[in-house]
Amino acid sequence: MMSPDDPACAYALGSSGHETEQLQQRALLWNPSTRRMLEDAGIAAGMTVLDVGSGAGDVALLAAEIVGTQGSVLGIDVNRLILETARTRAKAMGFAHLTFRSGDIRQLDLEQEFDAVVGRLVLQYVSDPLAVLISANRHLRSGGIAAFQEADLTLPVQAVPPSALLNKVAGWIQEAFQRSGADAELGVKLRRLFLRAGFGEPHLHADRFMGGGSAWVGYAHLAGLMKSLLPLIESSRIATAAEVGVDTLARRLRDEILSTDSVVLYTTLVRAWAQRP
16 A cells, blocks of 8 residues: 555554565556556556655656657655655656656645646545545646555455454454554445545446466465554554464465465455546
8 A cells, every 4th residue: 555645544554674575566466457447547648647655666667668658757755765665666667757756735836737646545535635636636737647556444454264364464454554544445435435526426446456367466465464464453452463474374375275275355456547627
C-alpha cells in the first residue's frame, strides 16, 4: 500500500526501510491491475501525468512507461525519504521524464495542468479523500482523466476449502486496519467521491486477487503485511508476536493451503476513472 499524501493520515504500515521494500514487493501483485486501469482510462504516449502518494514510485514508473519520453510524469508524496528510493529507481530505468516532488496535493503550487492524475491505495488512508480528489480535479486540464485504485476491505480474505491459519491472519489484519482508522469501504465509495469532486460518471471495475499452489506470491505478501502491521497489532493487543510468528508465517500459510489444496480469495481492489468536464 502506497505512502499516503496526508501527514495526519491513518496509514498503519509505517515508513521504515522494511516497509519501503514491502511496497515494492506488493507492487508485483498489484501492478498488472494498475496498468490495465491506466490504459483503460486512456492514459497514452505523450501525456502529462501527476501521481499522488507515489511512495516508492511504482505507479509513477508504470505511468512513465506508458507515456514514454514524449510525455512526463510527476510523482508527489509527503514522505521525502521514500522519494529518494523512487528517484533512484527512476534513474536506474533511464526515466528522465519522471520526476518526484515532496508535498501535499492540496497545498502544492503546480505551474502546469496535467492530462491525468492517478493514485493507488492512497485515498483510504487520508483524513479527507474528497479534498484530495477536488485538488486532483483542479490540477487537470478540461477533459483530463482522474484514475484511482483503492481496496475494498469489506470482503473477507478466505480460503476454499477453509484454512484456520488464514482465517486467524485475516482477522488480525482486518482488526488492525479498523483500529488504524483506515476506511475499509473506500473502494466502494469511489463513485460517490468522484461525482462529489466534480467528475463525470466514473467507470468502475473490481479485481479480486486469488491464488494457491506452492509458488503463489500471496503467502509472502501476507507475511510481509503482517510484519508491517505487527507494531500496531501488539500495541492494540490484537495478538502477540509469538502468536503471529511472522518469521515462519509464509511457510506455514503455504503448507496449510497446500495440505487442503485450497484456493485463497485475497484482496479486492476497485479501480475508478473519469474525466473532468
